[in-house]
Amino acid sequence: xxxxxxxxxxxxxxxxxxxxxxxxxxxxxxxxxxxxxxxxxxxxxxxxxxxxxxxxxxxxxxxxxxxxxxxxxxxxxxxxxxxxxxxxxxxxxxxxxxxxxxxxxxxxxxxxxxxxxxxxxxxxxxxxxxxxxxxxxxxxxxxxxxxxxxxxxxxxxxxxxxxxxxxxxxxxxxxxxxxxxxxxxxxxxxxxxxxxxxxxxxxxxxxxxxxxxxxxxxxxxxxxxxxxxxxxxxxxxxxxxxxxxxxxxxxxxxxxxxxxxxxxxxxxxxxxxxxxxxxxxxxxxxxxxxxxxxxxxxxxxxxxxxxxxxxxxxxxxxxxxxxxxxxxxxxxxxxxxxxxxxxxx
Amino acid sequence: xxxxxxxxxxxxxxxxxxxxxxxxxxxxxxxxxxxxxxxxxxxxxxxxxxxxxxxxxxxxxxxxxxxxxxxxxxxxxxxxxxxxxxxxxxxxxxxxxxxxxxxxxxxxxxxxxxxxxxxxxxxxxxxxxxxxxxxxxxxxxxxxxxxxxxxxxxxxxxxxxxxxxxxxxxxxxxxxxxxxxxxxxxxxxxxxxxxxxxxxxxxxxxxxxxxxxxxxxxxxxxxxxxxxxxxxxxxxxxxxxxxxxxxxxxxxxxxxxxxxxxxxxxxxxxxxxxxxxxxxxxxxxxxxxxxxxxxxxxxxxxxxxxxxxxxxxxxxxxxxxxxxxxxxxxxxxxxxxxxxxxxxxxxxxxxxxxxxxxxxxxxxxxxxxxxxxxxxxxxxxxxxxxxxxxxxxxxxxxxxxxxxxxxxxxxxxxxxxxxxxxxxxxxxxxxxxxxxxxxxxxxxxxxxxxxxxxxxxxxxxxxxxxxxxxxxxxxxxxxxxxxxxxxxxxxxxxxxxxxxxxxxxxxxxxxxxxxxxxxxxxxxxxxxxxxxxxxxxxxxxxxxxxxxxxxxxxxxxxxxxxxxxxxxxxxxxxxxxxxxxxxxxxxxxxxxxxxxxxxxxxxxxxxxxxxxxxxxxxxxxxxxxxxxxxxxxxxxxxxxxxxxxxx
Numbered sequence: 001x002x003x004x005x006x007x008x009x010x011x012x013x014x015x016x017x018x019x020x021x022x023x024x025x026x027x028x029x030x031x032x033x034x035x036x037x038x039x040x041x042x043x044x045x046x047x048x049x050x051x052x053x054x055x056x057x058x059x060x061x062x063x064x065x066x067x068x069x070x071x072x073x074x075x076x077x078x079x080x081x082x083x084x085x086x087x088x089x090x091x092x093x094x095x096x097x098x099x100x101x102x103x104x105x106x107x108x109x110x111x112x113x114x115x116x117x118x119x120x121x122x123x124x125x126x127x128x129x130x131x132x133x134x135x136x137x138x139x140x141x142x143x144x145x146x147x148x149x150x151x152x153x154x155x156x157x158x159x160x161x162x163x164x165x166x167x168x169x170x171x172x173x174x175x176x177x178x179x180x181x182x183x184x185x186x187x188x189x190x191x192x193x194x195x196x197x198x199x200x201x202x203x204x205x206x207x208x209x210x211x212x213x214x215x216x217x218x219x220x221x222x223x224x225x226x227x228x229x230x231x232x233x234x235x236x237x238x239x240x241x242x243x244x245x246x247x248x249x250x251x252x253x254x255x256x257x258x259x260x261x262x263x264x265x266x267x268x269x270x271x272x273x274x275x276x277x278x279x280x281x282x283x284x285x286x287x288x289x290x291x292x293x294x295x296x297x298x299x300x301x302x303x304x305x306x307x308x309x310x311x312x313x314x315x316x317x318x319x320x321x322x323x324x325x326x327x328x329x330x331x332x333x334x335x336x337x338x339x340x341x342x343x344x345x
Numbered sequence: 346x347x348x349x350x351x352x353x354x355x356x357x358x359x360x361x362x363x364x365x366x367x368x369x370x371x372x373x374x375x376x377x378x379x380x381x382x383x384x385x386x387x388x389x390x391x392x393x394x395x396x397x398x399x400x401x402x403x404x405x406x407x408x409x410x411x412x413x414x415x416x417x418x419x420x421x422x423x424x425x426x427x428x429x430x431x432x433x434x435x436x437x438x439x440x441x442x443x444x445x446x447x448x449x450x451x452x453x454x455x456x457x458x459x460x461x462x463x464x465x466x467x468x469x470x471x472x473x474x475x476x477x478x479x480x481x482x483x484x485x486x487x488x489x490x491x492x493x494x495x496x497x498x499x500x501x502x503x504x505x506x507x508x509x510x511x512x513x514x515x516x517x518x519x520x521x522x523x524x525x526x527x528x529x530x531x532x533x534x535x536x537x538x539x540x541x542x543x544x545x546x547x548x549x550x551x552x553x554x555x556x557x558x559x560x561x562x563x564x565x566x567x568x569x570x571x572x573x574x575x576x577x578x579x580x581x582x583x584x585x586x587x588x589x590x591x592x593x594x595x596x597x598x599x600x601x602x603x604x605x606x607x608x609x610x611x612x613x614x615x616x617x618x619x620x621x622x623x624x625x626x627x628x629x630x631x632x633x634x635x636x637x638x639x640x641x642x643x644x645x646x647x648x649x650x651x652x653x654x655x656x657x658x659x660x661x662x663x664x665x666x667x668x669x670x671x672x673x674x675x676x677x678x679x680x681x682x683x684x685x686x687x688x689x690x691x692x693x694x695x696x697x698x699x700x701x702x703x704x705x706x707x708x709x710x711x712x713x714x715x716x717x718x719x720x721x722x723x724x725x726x727x728x729x730x731x732x733x734x735x736x737x738x739x740x741x742x743x744x745x746x747x748x749x750x751x752x753x754x755x756x757x758x759x760x761x762x763x764x765x766x767x768x769x770x771x772x773x774x775x776x777x778x779x780x781x782x783x784x785x786x787x788x789x790x791x792x793x794x795x796x797x798x799x800x801x802x803x804x805x806x807x808x809x810x811x812x813x814x815x816x817x818x819x820x821x822x823x824x825x826x827x828x829x830x831x832x833x834x835x836x837x838x839x840x841x842x843x844x845x846x847x848x849x850x851x852x853x854x855x856x857x858x859x860x861x862x863x864x865x866x867x868x869x870x871x872x873x874x875x876x877x878x879x880x881x882x883x884x885x886x887x888x889x890x891x892x893x894x895x896x897x898x899x900x901x902x903x904x905x906x907x908x909x910x911x912x913x914x915x916x917x918x919x920x921x922x923x924x925x926x927x928x929x930x931x932x933x934x935x936x937x938x939x940x941x942x943x944x945x946x947x948x949x950x951x952x953x954x955x956x957x958x959x960x961x962x963x964x965x966x967x968x969x970x971x972x973x974x975x976x977x978x979x980x981x982x983x984x985x986x987x988x989x990x991x992x
Contacts, residue, residue, distance in 0.1 A: 031864055033860075033863055033867055034861060035860070037858075037863060046867070049904065050870070050907060052515070053863070053867045060620075084620070084621075084622060088644050089389075089392070089621065089622070089643045090643045095644045098644045099644055157675065161679050161683065162682070162683075165683055168683070169676050169679070174383060174667065174685070178665070181640050181649065291676065292676070293680075295644065295646070299672075303672070308860055
């Protein structure tokens, strides 16, 4: 097992170098004048004309050859420096660390109900093939699957904030922000829910929860819909297996057959998919974060990419590659636990 | 009917939870956060260092956190009031003196007793500890080390010199132009000029010290007053001194303690053109303005200002101001409507909708700059998709297409300005009459402008290129930055009218990212774009000088010439530069005004640009936001000192 994990982790540098070379090559397709855009915050900085542009290009070394720039970047990475993000006006590592808790808080809270809900709904649908329950669940999932996230998110925002004023956007209300930024609130993790609990501040906890509900509903529904469809199909296949027939012939109740014998084996494809969904969500839920003004990794990465902030894009790619490799590994390690027939070699 | 008790219990728990959470909200439309102004924006601040910045969003910090020697007088763009200075220099009060040989001396007496946000108190170990002035007891205040956090003329001298020597932003270089009366546009050129070398890299240590010393001669402190000595007249001096950029005053002792330039001749080069984060004042401040930066969360794009109770005027009405970047309009709109925000940056297409919304006030803000379609000639000849075949064969245009005055005039008569003003801007603004807009010297409401006249346009097009253009037609591409619906409308109207004049006239329009737009304009010595939608405005109210509206557009070394090609530059050099130089040398506004008015007329005669409209923006706020004063030259930057929230 340890060997297996070690060998899998060895892939990471390979993935990372390939990824960074690809992104670096792509950015070099742009001219230095285009790449300097990341360092120009407004057009007023162009008032020095071409002379000013050339000075900036020289200052940031954008006219250096590809290998020089790449080598310099790799050297920085090896010394623990991911570079400077012009869009966040901060070191890339600092940005990733500071936004990570916000994204994790949102993603975990959305992922758990979507995974559990998908397993439950998929099981129900599969076990009730072509019955009203199955039809209702299918309609529910098709809607979620086909609803663009930005449309669903905006509807959530309009209903729950615009009309009901229940669940505002952002991460905290202004009064809570003032409290959190005062010296009386200790930041343990950067995740508002956990920190407010650890500080014993229930009002801030509830306020944080209010801000999380609408994005969680949005993310949960979209992801739940995808996973439910896979779970349903997997259940249908599993329920046709011989051992299920045997279990029924032995006189086991349908509940036990479905929940104990069929569901566990049907979980394998859903687990694979859930791992990928979680990885993508950890990479930042760009649209949801943007709609709900939730400052997380997704919004940061999208903003950085749109502004050609390559150190930030590369730093984010490094983080995302790490998340993908680790979550794939976790999923692989889960297989033998779900199905003892699977052996890791 | 069978009732599942467990189900009912769970449902009740969920509903109770939602109700509890919902109770945290407040009623729709009330003043929330009565002492805090929440401003939702789409741009963020780049640095807290006033000597580093050159963009309007960053002035939201420098304007409110730092003070300058002078401030603009309310909405007036040419009148000033004292700030850190105790008097506004004028010839009448003797604080502006013309010296023999043409030099001009400005004297700024200082306001006494001004404190910075943080002051230095000497500890028992002899080290200075910087503490917030507002947090000090009366006993602690008595222990403030003299000069540490007290704003004096020496701080003003240091701040100006530091900005000039740092030489980072365009606005800092404007101070260099001011102090050298336009002789040098940045410290590097100044050093090169003094040392008599080709490149800045060739200036040796002695040369670097020499330029510092030359600068120090021009900015001095005498008897507690700041004295600026300019080699010759620079009429925009007071206008530059009141701008919230590099003329903002930092506390010298604090800045040095934080690692900024140590105020020595030999060391300035180490602090010249630092990268953003290498300026020690990038993320910390010690201004003397009405607000303190309480928190700047750069990853969440949020800055919080807290009232400075020790401000040299009475403290601001607001306790806090929060500026947050919210990229999504629906989100900003909903927060504004719910009262969670007080001000929201609003896309132009939603202004009218917001104007009709209850509880919202929309204030139109005239701007000091216009928008236009900028002509460039010659454009890059090789591999340039904008000019198609690169020949006058109906499938493209030659690189010097717009060098022909008849082509430029044809384009200008083909545009329908009234349709754009009425249908795109709904009558909120006026047609631009040239580089000089309303409020600037040289603007005359009766100066000639182009109107939509397809017959005249056809007349000019028929004359162009000896009649060949009319015969074969053309295909050319115009560019605009993405997301500018007004630009698309302006190009669209022009496109249709050109096709109506002659079906062989084809104008294509392409929206580009800002990075690609910059590539088209600055990628090579001649631009790629023959026709581009842009807007530029002056940095002070005087139309002349290196940063004035007339020079920007009409000088061969001006901003527009920088991206409009050698042909444009040659025209400016021949026809416009002599008048610009003549006007700049004069001190009497009565003599200068007719020259700028003439330059405005000439921009029409030579059809230098297709001047479209004077820009208008709008503040969209809750009704309870009071006290905003619009000064056009500050491009809509908010002075939060005047703002209050009241029903």
